[in-house]
Amino acid sequence: MESIEPLIAHIQGLSSSVDDISHLHNLLKQSEESLQSQAAGLAPFLEQLDPSKHSLGYLYILEAYTSTPIQKEQASEVVVFITNFINSCLAEQIRLVPEKFTCVCKRLKDQVLLLQAPVRGVGPLRTAVRKLQPSSEHLTALHPDFLQLCLLAKWYKTGLCVLEEDILEVDQPRDFFLYCYYGGMICIGQKLFRKAMELLHNVVTAPMSSTNAIAVEAYKKYILVSLIHNGQFSTTFPKYTSSVAQRSLKNFSQPYIDLATSYSTGKIAELESCAEANREKFEFDNNLGLVKQVVSSLYKRNIQRLTQMYLTLSLQDIANTVQLSTPKEAEMHVLQMIQDGEIFATINQKDGMVSFHEDPEQYKTCEMIEHIDSSIQRMMALSKKLNAVDEVISCDPVYLAKAGRERPRFDIDDFDTVPQKFNM
Known part of the structure; x- marks a missing residue:
């Protein structure tokens, strides 16, 4: 069995200039089989290297070391090794072997999930995405893993910092599907329904040669978010949608299409009946919370229709018209809608009357002009x-x-x- 010490010496001596790094890269490729055969005993050699200087060599050894089955009691140690490496490594060196860097980072995700501590992987994977990206427009294989950890840790705002960037380059279709799906879920968590619709729409209409589970789940959520945000859903696909999606997605989503049909009637009782009839299916899909938001949104939608018909209306009349139990419930809905900017109105507490107003925005303030510009x-x-x-x-x-x-x-x-x- 070949000794590792000479390779460690090469790593320490050939990690400075571009020419040296190129030579070292060839040596490391030749040593891969030897590293794999001695994987279990490589941890002490990692301590002899500085990941901020010997990034390429450290990555080869770390990848080999983590390729063996890792017990739960070792997981914390592995997480520390990988986290320190990600935070310290040089981007120009790890990009020489992006597949190895991606592999190591995915193993970090596996270990933090094993430890049931997804939050420990959020920061390191965010750093890893930045170091692996040639530009902010490039979708890496680590984007979906980062967003998945943000979801599991409920660090939605951290995930948004990546979702705000325009992605123009994609290497693997599956990465794009997962990026848009997890991104859509993060936006749902933040109630950014317009952005969620955009991301889920991308999954549903993306080219696909066969039906995939990601697209099916995205389509279900797309229906629900469309109802919440737009108050309607069309089962007609854009013509550029793949024929596979047009043929199969509806077949897997019938309870959701039925819900949209019930929603279109504007009748709360009918919508609630449909939601209850398919409750088990919605719960199995982990979409019951969204379905409840759909039902709640119909109350809001019906109240919004009233603003187009009346200048003033009593809380009792609103409750009766939109099928709320009491004027107090109507008042809570109206207040929330005013706060969210969904309607413009004032409530006279003395006589229980609601006055509806026009949108006060004149689109001529400095802030609005800067926003438009x-x-x-x-x-x-x-x-x-x-x-x-x-x-x-x-x-x-x-x-x-x-x-x-x-x-x-x-x-x-x-x-x-x-x-x-x-x-x-």
Whole structure:
């Protein structure tokens, strides 16, 4: 069995210049089989290396060491090793072997889940994503794992910092599906339903050659979020949706489509009856909480309709019209909607009357102008990037041949509008 000491000496001596790193990389590749065969005894050698200087060599040894089955009592030690490495390593060195770095980071996720402490992996994986990314527009294989840990740890706001970035480059379709699905769930947790719809819509309409479980679960949540945010749902897919999705997603989601049909009647009793009839299915899918929000949103939707018909209305009349039990319940709903900016109204506590008003926003304040300007600048920058990508694709012979065959299938009206990132 080959001794590890000479390799450690090479790592310590060849981790400075670009030429040395290239030579070291070749030596490490030649030593992979030996490292794997001695994996269980590599921990002491990690202590001889500085991950902030010897990142490439440290990664090779750490990957081999963590490739063996890890017992629960060893998990904390492994988490510390990997966390320290992620925080200290040099991006330019670990990017030489991105697959190994990704593998080690995924093992960190596995260990924190084994320890039932997902929060311990959130910070390190966020750092790992940044170090692995060539640019903020690139989706890495670690994005889904980071978002999954944010979900499990309920650190939704931390996940949002990644979701706010525009992703323009994707290597693996599965990473994109999971990124959008977990991202949609994080946005639901923060009640950012517009952004959640955008992400779940991406999963449902993304190209797929066969039905996958991620798309099915995303479609179910997309139906619920559409009802909460828009008050309606259309079962018609955009034409650019894959034929597989158009054929199969509805078959797996019938209780959700039934719920949308009940919602469209505007009748609370009918909606509650449908929700109760399918309660077991919704609970099994972990969507019962969202279904309850759907039911609650119908009360709000019915109250919003009243604002279009009346200037003033008593709390008792509101309760009767939208099928709430008491005027007090109506008052709580109206107050919450005023606070959330969903309606504009005042309540006269003395006589229990509600006065509905027009939207007071005049779109002429300095803050609003700056908001609109920043949005325009972002759209202009995105347009330039899309034009650059379009120029590259337009020269690709494979694309041109395929586009020529499929051109008759589409026209400009087949494409739906892209949800924007701001409300006005």
